[in-house]
Amino acid sequence: MERLRVREAINRALADEMEADPKVICLGEDIAAAGGAFKVTEGLQERFGPERVMDTPISETGFLGAAVGAAMTGMRPVVEMMFIDFTGVALDQLVTEAANTRYLSRGKLTVPLVLRGSAGAGMGFGCQHSGLLDHWFRGTPGLKVGVVSGAAAAYEMHRAAIRDPDPVVVLEPRILYTRREEVDLPVVTDSSSVGRAVTAATGDDLTIVTAGQMVGVALEALAGASWSADVIDLRWLQPWDVEAVLASVRRTSRLVTLEETPPDAGWGGDVLAAVATQLHGQLEAPSLRIGPPPVPVPFSGALEERYLPTADRLREQIEVSLRGAPPTNWWAPEGVSA
Amino acid sequence: MERLRVREAINRALADEMEADPKVICLGEDIAAAGGAFKVTEGLQERFGPERVMDTPISETGFLGAAVGAAMTGMRPVVEMMFIDFTGVALDQLVTEAANTRYLSRGKLTVPLVLRGSAGAGMGFGCQHSGLLDHWFRGTPGLKVGVVSGAAAAYEMHRAAIRDPDPVVVLEPRILYTRREEVDLPVVTDSSSVGRAVTAATGDDLTIVTAGQMVGVALEALAGASWSADVIDLRWLQPWDVEAVLASVRRTSRLVTLEETPPDAGWGGDVLAAVATQLHGQLEAPSLRIGPPPVPVPFSGALEERYLPTADRLREQIEVSLRGAPPTNWWAPEGVSA
Amino acid sequence: MNTSMETVAGPPRRTVLAASRVAVFERMLEIRALEQRIQTLYTEGLVRGSTHLCIGQEAVCTGLAAAAPASDRVTCTYRGHGMALALGTSPAAVFGEILGRANGCAGGVGGSMHLVDVETGLMPTSAIVGAGLPIACGLALSSKLSRAGDVALTVFGDGSTNIGAFHESLNLAAIWKLPVVFVCENNLYGEYTRINLSTPIEDLAERASSYAMPSEIVDGQDHDEVCAAVGRALDRARSGEGPTLLEMKTYRYSGHSRSDPATYRPEGELDAWRQRDPIALFRGRLVAAGDLDDAAADAAEARVTEEVEAAAAEAIAADWPAPEEMFRHVEGSTT
Amino acid sequence: MNTSMETVAGPPRRTVLAASRVAVFERMLEIRALEQRIQTLYTEGLVRGSTHLCIGQEAVCTGLAAAAPASDRVTCTYRGHGMALALGTSPAAVFGEILGRANGCAGGVGGSMHLVDVETGLMPTSAIVGAGLPIACGLALSSKLSRAGDVALTVFGDGSTNIGAFHESLNLAAIWKLPVVFVCENNLYGEYTRINLSTPIEDLAERASSYAMPSEIVDGQDHDEVCAAVGRALDRARSGEGPTLLEMKTYRYSGHSRSDPATYRPEGELDAWRQRDPIALFRGRLVAAGDLDDAAADAAEARVTEEVEAAAAEAIAADWPAPEEMFRHVEGSTT
Numbered sequence A, B: 001m002e003r004l005r006v007r008e009a010i011n012r013a014l015a016d017e018m019e020a021d022p023k024v025i026c027l028g029e030d031i032a033a034a035g036g037a038f039k040v041t042e043g044l045q046e047r048f049g050p051e052r053v054m055d056t057p058i059s060e061t062g063f064l065g066a067a068v069g070a071a072m073t074g075m076r077p078v079v080e081m082m083f084i085d086f087t088g089v090a091l092d093q094l095v096t097e098a099a100n101t102r103y104l105s106r107g108k109l110t111v112p113l114v115l116r117g118s119a120g121a122g123m124g125f126g127c128q129h130s131g132l133l134d135h136w137f138r139g140t141p142g143l144k145v146g147v148v149s150g151a152a153a154a155y156e157m158h159r160a161a162i163r164d165p166d167p168v169v170v171l172e173p174r175i176l177y178t179r180r181e182e183v184d185l186p187v188v189t190d191s192s193s194v195g196r197a198v199t200a201a202t203g204d205d206l207t208i209v210t211a212g213q214m215v216g217v218a219l220e221a222l223a224g225a226s227w228s229a230d231v232i233d234l235r236w237l238q239p240w241d242v243e244a245v246l247a248s249v250r251r252t253s254r255l256v257t258l259e260e261t262p263p264d265a266g267w268g269g270d271v272l273a274a275v276a277t278q279l280h281g282q283l284e285a286p287s288l289r290i291g292p293p294p295v296p297v298p299f300s301g302a303l304e305e306r307y308l309p310t311a312d313r314l315r316e317q318i319e320v321s322l323r324g325a326p327p328t329n330w331w332a333p334e335g336v337s338a
Numbered sequence C, D: 001m002n003t004s005m006e007t008v009a010g011p012p013r014r015t016v017l018a019a020s021r022v023a024v025f026e027r028m029l030e031i032r033a034l035e036q037r038i039q040t041l042y043t044e045g046l047v048r049g050s051t052h053l054c055i056g057q058e059a060v061c062t063g064l065a066a067a068a069p070a071s072d073r074v075t076c077t078y079r080g081h082g083m084a085l086a087l088g089t090s091p092a093a094v095f096g097e098i099l100g101r102a103n104g105c106a107g108g109v110g111g112s113m114h115l116v117d118v119e120t121g122l123m124p125t126s127a128i129v130g131a132g133l134p135i136a137c138g139l140a141l142s143s144k145l146s147r148a149g150d151v152a153l154t155v156f157g158d159g160s161t162n163i164g165a166f167h168e169s170l171n172l173a174a175i176w177k178l179p180v181v182f183v184c185e186n187n188l189y190g191e192y193t194r195i196n197l198s199t200p201i202e203d204l205a206e207r208a209s210s211y212a213m214p215s216e217i218v219d220g221q222d223h224d225e226v227c228a229a230v231g232r233a234l235d236r237a238r239s240g241e242g243p244t245l246l247e248m249k250t251y252r253y254s255g256h257s258r259s260d261p262a263t264y265r266p267e268g269e270l271d272a273w274r275q276r277d278p279i280a281l282f283r284g285r286l287v288a289a290g291d292l293d294d295a296a297a298d299a300a301e302a303r304v305t306e307e308v309e310a311a312a313a314e315a316i317a318a319d320w321p322a323p324e325e326m327f328r329h330v331e332g333s334t335t
C-alpha cells in the first residue's frame, strides 16, 4: 500500500512501461524538459533520456501523425494532448488513419499508440478547455477509449493501454491529478483488462454505472444514503463492459447512469440502450440518466458549480426516484429555463 | 409536383436562399467553377458570380474557419465538405470555435454557418470516405446537426439551416444524390423546422425511428410486411424530436431504431435511452437497435453489401422479434464471428 | 485618461490612442498595472483556471490599437488582456471576466482566455493555438465582399506559427488577397519551449515568402515602430493589396501562465529585455519630446494604478452571474 | 520482366529497377498499361468507388523506386497505383484490390485509395490529403531512434501543400532532423483547380525555406533526374543531415478521378506535356544509348501489355473476400 496522486500513478505506469520495453517513447508539448503542464511526465526525460521523452512543436497533427507512423514500425508511442480538446485540430490522424491501419493492412501493421490527455470540467478552464470529448473517439471501430477514475485505475489502464496492439485513448480527468489514493499497484502484464469494468462498491437497491471523475461522486453519494448500490466504474467506454452492467442490473433491477457530460452522444445512451434492448421487463423502475445540462462549460465558479453533478445532487435524484417520483434536474429549478 | 434528384433539391435550396438573401455565400473545394464533386452546386457560380460562390484551396481548417469569421460579421456562409470525413482535419473550427461564439459573446455575435457534406456508406468509397460521423458533431452544445433523407427533406432542411442563427451541420447521404423523388417543394420562411421529425409512414404495430439513407430502407421494408409501423424520419439528430418519438411509441408500444452506423456513440443510443427513461413499463416488447457491425466500412462490394441494413434484413429482424424471439444480426450468421 | 465608467461605451478608448501620445503611455501603464493586479488576485485565490499575462509586450497592444481605426476587428489569443484594454475594453470588464463576475466583458461565462467586446472590435479570444487566424480571414472576407473597407487583424504567438492553421490562413489570405494583417508576437517562447527548439528559423517573418506575402520584422518593444508597421500593413490591406505578416520581436516578462516560474529561461535574458522595457522606452521618448515631464509621468503612473485598483475592487464587489446565464445564448441540444 | 507470379515476393521487383534500365522502362510501361486497363474496367462497370490514375507521372514512380533501397518505406496517396507497382506490388494484387477481390494487396477491404504492401515498403495509402506526411515523419522517427538507417519517403500532390499537415510535417522533420524525403508531385492541379488559383507561388520547392530545409525542383518527366534527386535526398537523410523537399514537375494526362473529363484545362496544355512523355523520353534515351533497339522496345511493350492483361484477368477471376474478412483485424467496439 502506498499513497499516490493520480498524476504520480500515471507517471509510474509510464516509467514502468518504459523500463519494461525500450520501444515505449513519450512525446507531447512541454512534457520532457518541463515535465508536462500538469507534471504527469516529470522526471521521465531525466531518467530515460531525450530520445525517448520528447518535446514537440505546437503541431498536434504533426506529432500525433508522427506517433502513428512510429507505432506502425515498432515503437509504442505515448502522446500527451495537454488538453484533450486540442485533438480537434488533429482528429484525422487518430480516427481516420491510425484506427484503420490494422484493418487495411490485414493485420500486418498495428498502431500500438496511446493518446493520453487531460480532460473534463470543474476547474475553471472555460468552454474550450473542459471537454471530456469521449464521443469524438467512441464510434470509431479500431480505437479503444478509456477514462481514469483514480490512481489505481490510472496505473492499470495506462500500462494495459501501452501493451494493447491498437490505438488507445486514455482520458485523464484533470481534476483528479492531485487527488491522493491508498493503492496497491496492480501487476499488469498484458492488455487483457482493456474493456473491463470494475465494481467500485456493491449494494442491492440499484446499479449506478459511471466513469472518470464521476466515480468518486457516486461513491461519496453512497455515504449516508438510505439505499445501497452497485457502483460500476466502466473505465473503458469503448469497448465497454456490457456483461458487467447487465449482470448487476439483473440483480438490482434499477439503473442509473451518471455522466459528466450532457446527454447527446454521451456513453450513457449506449448503456441505457443495451439495458433497454437486453433486459426488457426486468427493471422495477424507470432508468435514470443523470448529467449536466446541454450548454458549453461555463467559466464562472458560480455557474460551473451548478453544472456538474455532485454527491448531494446524485443522492437527491436517486431518493426522489426511489420514492417513485420523476426527479427534476438540479440545474433547472423553477424559474431557470433550460 | 415535380421530379427532383436530391442533389437538385439541395441546389435549388441554395439558389433560393442566395436569391432571398445576398449575405448567403457558398464555399468549398471545386464547388464553383466545377460545380462540386457531386454536382450539387452546379450553375451557382454562373448565376451568383465568383464572389458569392468560391473555390477554396485544400485547406479545410482555413476555409471552415474563414466561414466562421464571415458568419460572425453578417454573412451566411454555406461550406461544402466534399466528404464529411475530411472534417477530421478541421473539427476545431466548428465545434470549439463556432459553436461557442454566441455563448461567449452573450448573444452579440452569432455564427449562422452551414456545413454541408456528403456522407455515408454504400458506394464503395472505402473506410476513409464512407463515414456519417454525426457523433463528431452531436454532443456539442451550440451546434445543430441534421441528416437528409430525400429531396423534400433536403430542400427544407437546407433552407431552414441557412436561416438558423447557429452553426448547423447538414449531412447528405451521398448515395441519395441521384435518387429522384416526386416533390412539392415546401415554402420555408424560417428555421422553425430545425429539430422537428417527420412521420414518413404511419402504422400500429411498432415505431421505427430512423434517419438519412435508412429512411428509404424502412419505408421499403413496410411493403409486403405482415405488420405496420410508424416510420419516424428524425431529420435532426441534434436537437432531436423527443416528443415525436415518445408520442409514437406511446401509441405503438414497440420501438425499433434503424441506424446506418455501428452502435457506439450512435444517435440510436440517445433515442433508446430517452424512451427507456421516460416510457418505463409502457413497452410490450424489448426495443431493437438495428445497424451495421462495428468495423471500418469495407470497400469490396461483397462485404459492403453485407454491412448495411437493407429492407429485407430490417423486415426479417422485426418479424423475428414480433414472434417474441431475439433476432440475430444478418452480418453475424453462424460461423462468422463479430 | 478615461475612468472605467466613461469607457464602457468603447470606441473612444481605442480612438484616443491615435490622437494622444500621453493616452498611449497611460494605456501601457494600465495594461501593466492590470496584469500585475491579476497576479496578486491569483495569489489571493480569487482567480480560477488559467491566466496568461502580457507584461513586457504592452507596446504591441498599444501600437496595434493606435494604428487601427475602431472599425477594424481583431482576433487574439488567451494572452489577450492587454489587447482588450488597448482596443478599449474597460479594466473593470476585464477584471470582472477573469473573476467570473456578471460585469465581465463576457458576463463571466468566458474567463481570462475568452475576452470579447464586440463594441471595441475584439472578437472572442480563442484558447486554441492558431484558431484566430482562419477566423480573421473570414472577417476580412466579409469586409471584402461587402466593400466595408475595414481590415481584420489577428494576433498570435511565435509558437503558433508551427500549427497548420497558420499555414492555411496565410495561403488563403494571399490567394484571396484578403484585407487582413497577421501580427505575430514573437516573445521567443511557446509555453516552456524556446523558439529554437521548436522552429528551425529565427525570423518568422521569412515564412511569408511561402505565400508571396510581404512581411516586416518589427521592434515590438517600440510603440512607434509597431504603430507605423501596422499602419503600413493596414494601408496595403485597405488599398486592396492583400495581407501582410508582421513579426513583432518582443518578450513576456512573466511565465507562460500564472503557475509558471519560467525557470527555463537562460540567465540574463529577462534582464536584457528589461533594458528595453516598452513603457520606459516610450516614457523616455515622451519626456525627451517635451510631451510630458517626469513629474507628470509619475503622477500618471500613480493615477493609473489607483484607477486599476478601483476597477479591481469594482469587479471583486460585482455580482456573480445569475443561474439562468448558464442557459442563455445557446440552444440546440436535446434535454 | 517479371511475371506477376514471380513478383509476389516483393522486394526484388523494387531492387531490379536500380540494376536494370530495361526493367525501369518495362515498369513504366506496366504502370501505364495498368492504369489504362483500370479505366476500361471502370467503363465495363467493374470498379466501385473512386480511382485516380497517374498516367503521365510514371517517371516519378520509377525514379523514386529505383533510388530507394527496399528497406526505405513510402507513404503515398489515393493516386498510388503506379507507386505500388514501382515499389514492387504485383499488377494482379493492385487490380485485385481495385476490384475488391481477395487477391488484392489489402484483401479487397481497402480499394483503389488504400493500397498497401508491407513487404515492398508501401504503407497503407491514405485517401486524406496530407495525411501521409506526418506518418512518414513517424516512420523516420522510428528509424532514427532505432538507428535502423532507413529513410522514409512521402509522396503527395501540389494541392496538398496548402493543408496544415504539410506545414507541420516539414517543420517537425526539420527541427528533429528526421531521415525523410518529401516528394511533391506537382502536376499543376488539385482536383479541378489549377495551382495558380489555390497557391500564390509557382515553385513549391520554395516553401522549404520556411523550415531552413534544402529543396530541389526536379524534372518529373525524366526518370534519371528523379532518380538522381531522390538519391541525393536519401544520402542527406541517411547521413543524418535531415529532410529534403523535392518538387517533381509533372502532369497527369487523365482527369482527377475516373469521372473527370478534365475540361478545365487550357487548350494545348496536355499536348505540350505529351511532348515530354516520360516513357517516350526514357525509351529514346535507352535506344540512343544502345540499351535497347526499337524492335526490342516494341516487343517489351507488347509483352507488358499482355502481362498486365493477364493480371487483370487473374483479378477478375479471383474470389470475393470471405464474409468473415469484414470482422478480421479489428476489435474494440461493443457489439
Ligand SMILES: Cc1ncc(C[n+]2csc(CCOP(=O)(O)OP(=O)(O)O)c2C)c(N)n1
Binding pocket: A029, A058, A060, A082, A086, A089, C079, C127, C128, C129, C130, C156, C157, C158, C159, C160, C161, C185, C187, C189, C190, C191, C256
Ligand atoms: C491547439 C493547441 N495546442 C496547444 C495549446 C496549449 N498552449 C496554450 S498557449 C501555448 C503556447 C503558445 O505559444 P505562442 O504561440 O508563442 O504564444 P504565447 O503564449 O507565447 O503568447 C500552448 C502550447 C493550445 N491552447 N492549443
Ligand SMILES: Cc1ncc(C[n+]2csc(CCOP(=O)(O)OP(=O)(O)O)c2C)c(N)n1
Binding pocket: B029, B058, B060, B082, B086, B089, D079, D127, D128, D129, D130, D156, D157, D158, D159, D160, D161, D185, D187, D189, D190, D191, D256
Ligand atoms: C483533407 C482532404 N481534403 C480534400 C480531399 C479531396 N481531394 C482528394 S484528392 C484532392 C486533390 C489533391 O490534389 P494534389 O495534392 O495536387 O494531388 P493530385 O490528386 O493532383 O495527385 C482533393 C481535394 C481529401 N481527400 N482530403
Ligand SMILES: [Mg+2]
Binding pocket: C157, C158, C159, C185, C186, C187, C188, C189, C190, C191
Ligand atoms: Mg510565444
Ligand SMILES: [Mg+2]
Binding pocket: D157, D158, D159, D185, D186, D187, D188, D189, D190, D191
Ligand atoms: Mg496535383
